[in-house]
Amino acid sequence: MKKFAAMLMAALLLLSCCALAEDTSLTDLLAKGTLVMGFDEAYPPMGFVDENGEHAGFDIDLAREVTARMGVELVLQPISWDAKELELNGGNIDCIWSGLTITEERKAQMTFTMPYMANEQILVVMADSGIASQADLAGKMLGTQAGSASVDVLDANPEFKDSLAEIALSDDFVAALMDLRLGGIDVLLIDSVVGNYYIAQQDDPSAFVVLPEVLQAEEYGIAVRKGEQALADAINQQLIAIAEDGTLDTIRAKWFANDVTTVAQYADACKK
Numbered sequence: 001m002k003k004f005a006a007m008l009m010a011a012l013l014l015l016s017c018c019a020l021a022e023d024t025s026l027t028d029l030l031a032k033g034t035l036v037m038g039f040d041e042a043y044p045p046m047g048f049v050d051e052n053g054e055h056a057g058f059d060i061d062l063a064r065e066v067t068a069r070m071g072v073e074l075v076l077q078p079i080s081w082d083a084k085e086l087e088l089n090g091g092n093i094d095c096i097w098s099g100l101t102i103t104e105e106r107k108a109q110m111t112f113t114m115p116y117m118a119n120e121q122i123l124v125v126m127a128d129s130g131i132a133s134q135a136d137l138a139g140k141m142l143g144t145q146a147g148s149a150s151v152d153v154l155d156a157n158p159e160f161k162d163s164l165a166e167i168a169l170s171d172d173f174v175a176a177l178m179d180l181r182l183g184g185i186d187v188l189l190i191d192s193v194v195g196n197y198y199i200a201q202q203d204d205p206s207a208f209v210v211l212p213e214v215l216q217a218e219e220y221g222i223a224v225r226k227g228e229q230a231l232a233d234a235i236n237q238q239l240i241a242i243a244e245d246g247t248l249d250t251i252r253a254k255w256f257a258n259d260v261t262t263v264a265q266y267a268d269a270c271k272k
Contacts, residue, residue, distance in 0.1 A: 021227070023227060023228060023229055023230045024230070025224065025225070025227075025228035025229075025230045025231035026230035026231045026233075026234050027230075029072060029094060029231055030070070030071070030072065032072075033072050033073060034072055034073045034074075034075050034094075035063075035067050035070070035072050035073070035074055035075065035094050035095065036075045036077050036092070036093045036094045036095075037059075037060075037063050037074060037075065037076055037077060037093065037094070037095055037097045038077050038078075038079040038084060038087050038088060038092070038093030038094075038095065038096045038097070038098070039057075039059060039060070039076065039077070039078060039079065039096075039097055039098035040078070040079070040081045040098045040099075040172060041055060041078040042171075042172035042173065042174045042175070043057070043081075043098055043099055043172065043173060043174075043194060044057065044174070044194065044197055044198065044201075045057055045058050045193070045194075045197045045255045045256070046058050046059040046060075046098055046099040046193065046194070047059050047060050047098050047099075048174075055076050055078075057255070058251065058252070058254075058255040058256070059097050059098055059099065060076065061251045061254065061255075062116075062239075062242075062248070062251055063097055065238075065242055065247060065251065066235060066238040066239065066242070069238045069241065069242070070234060070235075070238060077092070077093050079092075079093065079096075080171075081098075081145065081146070081147045081148065081171075081172065082146045082147035082171075083147075084096050084100075084147065085109060085110070088110065088223065088224075088225055089225060089226075094224065094231075095222055095223060095224045095231075095235075096110070096222070096223040097222045097223075099117070099119070099191060099193060099194070099220050100220055100221060100222070100223055101119065101148075101149035101152075101191075101218045101219070101220060101221075102115060102218070102219050102220070102221040103149060103152060105152070106223065109226060110223040110224065110225065110226055111223065111224050111225065111226055111227060111228050111229055111232050112221035112222065112223050112224075112232065113221050113222040113223075113224075113232045113235050113236050113239065114221065114236050114239065114262075114263065114266040114267075114269075114270045115219035115220060115221050115262045115265075115266060116219075116220060116221065116222070116239055116261060116262060116263050117193070117219065117220040117260050117261055117262060118217070118218070118219055118220075118260050118261075118262050119191050119192055119193050119217075119218045119219065119220055119260075120191075120192040120214045120215075120216065120217050120218065121149070121150055121153045121189060121190070121191065121192070121214065121215040121216040121218065122189075122190060122191075122192045122195055122196075122210050122211070122214060122215070123137070123187050123188070123189055123210070123211040123213060123215070124177075124180065124187065124188045124190060124195050124199070124208055124209070124210055124211070125180075125186065125187050125188075125208070125209050125211065126180065126181070126183075126207060126208060126209070127206060127207050127208060127209050128207075129186065129187075129209075131186065131187065131209075131211070132211070133211055133212060133213065134160070134211055134213040137160075137163065137164065137186070137187055138163040138164075139163070139164070139165045140164060140165060140186035140187055141164070141165055141166045141167075141168060141184075141185045141186045141187075142154075142164050142166075142167050142168070142185060142186065142187050142188070142189055143167070143168040143169070143170060143176045143179050143180060143184070143185035143187070143188050143189070144167070144168075144169065144170070144173075144176060144188065144189040144190065145169070145170055145171070145172055145173045145176055145190075146169040146170065146171065148173075148191075149191070149216075149218060150189045150190065150191070151169070153189065153215050153216045154167065154189065156216070157215065160215075168184070168185050173188075173190055173191070173194050173195075173198075174198075176188055176190070177190070177195075177198050181207075187211075189215065191218075192210075192214075193220075193256075193260065195210065196210070197255075197256075219262060222235055233270075236270045237270075237271075239263050240263060240267045240270060240271060242263075243261070243263040243264055243267065244267070248261055248263060249261075
C-alpha cells in the first residue's frame with residue numbers, strides 16, 4: 001500500500017510538473033492582442049528616432065509586418081540595452097527585437113527565433129588617426145556600447161583587450177560614434193550593420209575608416225522569455241512567409257543595399 005501511495009504521489013508530481021511546463025505563450029499573446037517589442041531606440045538602422053520624432057528602422061518595419069500577419073497590435077517599447085534581460089523576464093516586454101546577437105550565454109537565458117540577419121564586429125577609426133590595422137591599437141582607448149555583444153567579443157579576445165590602454169562604455173552606439181568623432185576614443189568596436197549605416201549617412205563618409213580585421217561574425221535573432229517556444233515558432237513562420245512572398249526583400253532594400261538577411265538559409269529547418 002505504501003509503495004502504491006508513493007508511486008501515485010510520484011505520478012501526480014510528474015503531471016503537476018508537466019502542467020507547469022505547458023507553453024501557452026502564443027495563445028496568451030493572441031488573447032492579449034498585443035506584442036510589446038523591446039528595442040534600443042539609438043540603434044540605426046534597426047531602430048531609432050527619425051527626423052519627425054517617430055520610431056523607425058528595419059526591425060520596426062519587420063515587426064510591424066509580422067504582427068499584422070499574426071493579428072496582434074505592435075507596441076513599441078524603448079529600453080535600456082544594459083537592462084534588456086530584466087525588462088524581458090520582468091514581463092515589461094514580450095520580446096527583445098533590436099539587432100540582438102545570438103550567443104550561447106544568451107540562449108541559456110532566453111529562447112530565440114531563427115537567425116534573421118548576419119552581422120560582424122568591426123573596428124572603426126578616424127581617417128586621420130594614423131591607425132591602419134588592429135596591430136596599431138596597442139595602448140589606444142577603445143569605445144563600445146555597454147551590454148552589447150561587442151563587450152563579449154572583447155572578453156573572448158583577452159590578448160587584444162589587454163593590449164588596450166582603456167575601454168570606454170557608452171549607453172548606446174550613437175553616443176560612442178560621436179565620442180570617436182570628437183576624439184574621446186581612438187577606436188570603436190561596433191556592429192557592422194550600425195557602423196556602416198552611420199558612416200554612409202555622414203556628409204563625409206571618407207572621414208571614417210573600417211579596419212580590415214573582423215573580430216567576429218554573428219547573427220541576429222529575436223528573443224522571447226525562456227521556454228516560450230510556441231511564440232518563437234509563430235514569429236519564425238511569419239518570417240518565412242514574408243521571405244517567400246518577397247516582402248522581406250522589399251523591407252530590406254529600404255534600409256540596406258546588400259542582402260544581409262538569413263531567413264532563407266534557415267527556413268527549411270523551421271517550417272512546421
